[in-house]
Amino acid sequence: MTAFDMHHLAPEYIRRFEAYVPSKPDDELKKLYGCKRLYRLNNNENPLGPPPRAREAIRRFPPAQAAIYPSGDAFHLRCKLSEYFGLDPNQILVGNGANEVIAFVIKAFCEQGDNIITADKTFAVYEWVAEFSGIEARLIPLRDFRFDADAMLQRVDARTKVMFVCNPNNPTGACWNHDQLVNFLNRVQGRQIVVVDEAYAEFVEAADYPDSISLIRQYPNLVVFRTFSKMYALAGLRIGYLIGSREAVDIIRRACVVYSVNGLAQEAALATVGDTEHIERTRRMVREGKLMVIQALERLGLNFVSGEGNFMMIKLPMNDMLAYRRLMQQGIMVRTMTGFRFPNYIRLTIAESEAMEAFLQALSSILR
Amino acid sequence: MTLSANDSNVVLNITSRMAFLPVVTSFVEQTAKAMTLGKNEALALTLAAEEIFTYLCRLTTSICNLKIYCADMGYGVRTDFVFAAANFCLRAFNLTATVAVDDAASLDEMGLLIASRSVDWFDFFEDQDHTLHLSLIKEKRYPEVKPEAVLPVLPSTQFEIVRADSDNLKVFASRVLRYYPEILTPTVCRYPGKLVDMVSSGSMSAALALDSSKTAEVEGGILWAPFNQHTIECFGPFVFNHPAPNAISEALLDTCMGDIAHTPSVALINRFPTPELPPGYFESLGTLDIRSSGAVTTMPVYFRQLKEDPGARVWGHVDIEAFLHREYDRLSLPRHITMFQDVGEMQNSDSVLSTTFDRIRGQITLRPVCSGTDMTRNIKQHIQLLQKESVVEIFLEIDTGISWQLSFVPGILQSGFVPKMLIPYGGSADLIIFQWESASS
Known part of the structure; x- marks a missing residue:
């Protein structure tokens, strides 16, 4: 067979897009950086692990069940979630992680020439999915580390289909409160789909954090994302979901890949629903961890951005990529923020005190 | 023969038959003009294309398939020849290439020399499929402006x-x-x-x-x-x-x-x-000595990554092993270094170095295009020629992602170059920058 140039087969927006390269597995990273231990403080994972009932569901999962296709639309999980939130099961779509439901929404509502609006310094997957789907992503600068509603609305035109709001925002932790979200929805006037990504909702302690799910009845163009990856520590099983009005979900379902969520993930997620004890234990760990880190950062004279969520951003007097390499040599893995357009910041996942102490010790040593 | 085009690219698929020469020259000239290159520049690019196509047609045995791309770069036109030609002689692209008038083969190569000198930039490489990519760029002619007295800018706060x-x-x-x-x-x-x-x-x-x-x-x-x-x-x-x-x-x-x-x-x-x-x-990568307006300035070179370093396997050479380890340690860059070894495999007789001029700063950068048994002699000939031209700022770059390039290292060191810095991701992997130090040569 002769060599075949297949680039011309790919659309222009695919040719100019570069595939995301995830970091190497832990064993490879340890070899590369010559470290014996590795604290993963880069992905906002919950170090407490899944809640006990989810662990039990995973342990009980019969190996023979691996041979059987799972429920194609996560039937039981949708029923349980709808019961918990007081919704119709048809208002819920479950995906292979929240990343997949982002793609469902963009595919369902956007075509070539359309655009989406989101922030410039937020979770990058909205922008990526739009761009590799040939959809323009309009990126609005944050104002005081939070989404700027006025600026977002100013960029709306006839081809704007979806507006993504990450609440709390990853990586700044800043939130819109109930009034801000309602005001935004009123100004949108139902002309676009408004997606509120609440991947970190279960970590939020602010009393005025919006109850977005209850707003769906009033705002049928509102779609809410949730995930089992963060608070419920099922990141390795990849499961997340969206909630919307029946009309919105009926459209989104047409772009939805069924059977994409494996059976083990569905069973484990089912077991987490309503586990408030795990949430409280995790929140306590995050509170204590943040306090410990903030006190140390103040001693070191470093600026930081700490809002809601199990993470915070730290401004370094050095470039974040160099800090990453030097911290990795000491077995500490953080997330660099250049890719989030916050050069020289790192994002730290809050974990238990042993990991936080190891991080602070390593940070002090690289700043010397 | 086919012709296709999109907004910024026109492609001619053709075979290496002399009868098609007018097609090629007409294609390049008319496309260059359509891409707003001036008449003289379009003719210079056409001349280069003519010489290359003629040379290809004279290649010994079989007719080969060619793709000729013309791309509008906005400030010039880029013409790429893409072809599989095992016997294509790149030797003529050495800056030091000379032509013996009594040697017919050498005369054949003169066309390539003319081609390389009549454009602003050329480059060539062989990909993994043994396809040669030869690129020529001819820029538009722009008027040069001198620094003018401008009204002072008053500092503002906003x-x-x-x-x-x-x-x-x-x-x-x-x-x-x-x-x-x-x-x-x-x-x-x-x-x-x-x-x-x-x-x-x-x-x-x-x-x-x-x-x-x-x-x-x-x-x-x-x-x-x-x-x-x-x-x-x-x-x-x-x-x-x-x-x-x-x-x-x-x-x-x-x-x-x-x-x-x-x-x-x-x-x-x-x-x-x-x-x-x-x-x-x-992060500081080190310094280079740069001559400007008659004075030598020690210029720091800075770098930062935009993505987290995933680690890499790179090629090294025992003659610069200490330098590589020192720099990778200093930069905290995770690299697995494999030393290049000459195990006696057959080599081309002629090595090739490409040359990039920075006329404003009076700098030359040499880069290996292919290795050969004459590597050391070839580097020294380049140095001699550049010395004759009073060029003293001479750099040589080695790509640690391409194993054969490391075979140049002994010749580079013998010719008076010293390794000055590593530029991570400066090539297909990291780039080693050597600077020629006249005192040691």
Whole structure:
């Protein structure tokens, strides 16, 4: 067979897009950086692990069940979630992680020439999915580390289909409160789909954090994302979901890949629903961890951005990529923020005190 | 024979038969003119294409299939010849190549020499499928401007960062020439028309700082462009009449980095840092001695990654092993170094080095194109020729991602070069920069 140039087969927006390269597995990273231990403080994972009932569901999962296709639309999980939130099961779509439901929404509502609006310094997957789907992503600068509603609305035109709001925002932790979200929805006037990504909702302690799910009845163009990856520590099983009005979900379902969520993930997620004890234990760990880190950062004279969520951003007097390499040599893995357009910041996942102490010790040593 | 085109590219599929020469020359000339190259420049590019096609047709045995691409770069036209030709002789692309008039084979190669000298830039490489890619670039002719006395920029407290329009870009270029020494001035600022064309065609990007008062004075700016497929090079930040450090320079750099944050680029390099480069953004790769206006300046070179380093396997050579380990340790870069070994396999007789001129700074950069048994002699011949031309700033780059390039190392060291720095991701992997030191040669 002769060599075949297949680039011309790919659309222009695919040719100019570069595939995301995830970091190497832990064993490879340890070899590369010559470290014996590795604290993963880069992905906002919950170090407490899944809640006990989810662990039990995973342990009980019969190996023979691996041979059987799972429920194609996560039937039981949708029923349980709808019961918990007081919704119709048809208002819920479950995906292979929240990343997949982002793609469902963009595919369902956007075509070539359309655009989406989101922030410039937020979770990058909205922008990526739009761009590799040939959809323009309009990126609005944050104002005081939070989404700027006025600026977002100013960029709306006839081809704007979806507006993504990450609440709390990853990586700044800043939130819109109930009034801000309602005001935004009123100004949108139902002309676009408004997606509120609440991947970190279960970590939020602010009393005025919006109850977005209850707003769906009033705002049928509102779609809410949730995930089992963060608070419920099922990141390795990849499961997340969206909630919307029946009309919105009926459209989104047409772009939805069924059977994409494996059976083990569905069973484990089912077991987490309503586990408030795990949430409280995790929140306590995050509170204590943040306090410990903030006190140390103040001693070191470093600026930081700490809002809601199990993470915070730290401004370094050095470039974040160099800090990453030097911290990795000491077995500490953080997330660099250049890719989030916050050069020289790192994002730290809050974990238990042993990991936080190891991080602070390593940070002090690289700043010397 | 087929012809196809899109917005910026025209492609001719043709075979290497002399009868098709008029087709090729007509294709290149007319396409170049359509892409707004001036008459003389279009003819020079056509001459280069004619020589290359003629040479290919004279190749010994079989007719080969060729693709000839003409691409509009905005500030010039790029013509690429893509073909499989095992016997294609690259020797004539050495700067030192000479032609013996009594040697018919050598006369054949003269056409390539003419081709290489009649364009502004050429490059060639062989890909993994043993397909040769030979690229020629002919730029438009732009008038050079001299630094002009401009009204002093009064420092303001409020500014905004904007994407450059052509009028502001011209003001910016003029102010860079006015406020900055020659050594820190990007060559393109001498040709504002080229700068405007490069920015509008996307070959270069620019952000400017404007005074946010009514006057909207250009208070500074930053330029950036691809250094290679992995790395972006930025120039500046340039800030006029503001003492460093200042908020403008940080905002300009943040804009540049925000723009490239979600691109495939993995690194940002700054080889001519201004005093306004904010501290903490970059890592030092070392220094290079640069001659400008008769004086030698020790120029720091800065770099930063844009993505987390995934680690890499690179090639090294025992003669520079200590240098490699020292630099990788200093930079905390995870690299697995495999030493290149000459195990006696058959080699070409003729090595080839490509040559890039920076006429403003009087610099030459040599890069291996292919190895050969004459490597050491070839490097020394280049040095001798460049010395005759009074060029003393000579650099040689070795790509640690390409094993055979490391075979040049003994010859490089014997010729008076010393390893000066590593540029991570400066090539297909990291780039070793050697600088020729006349005293030791």
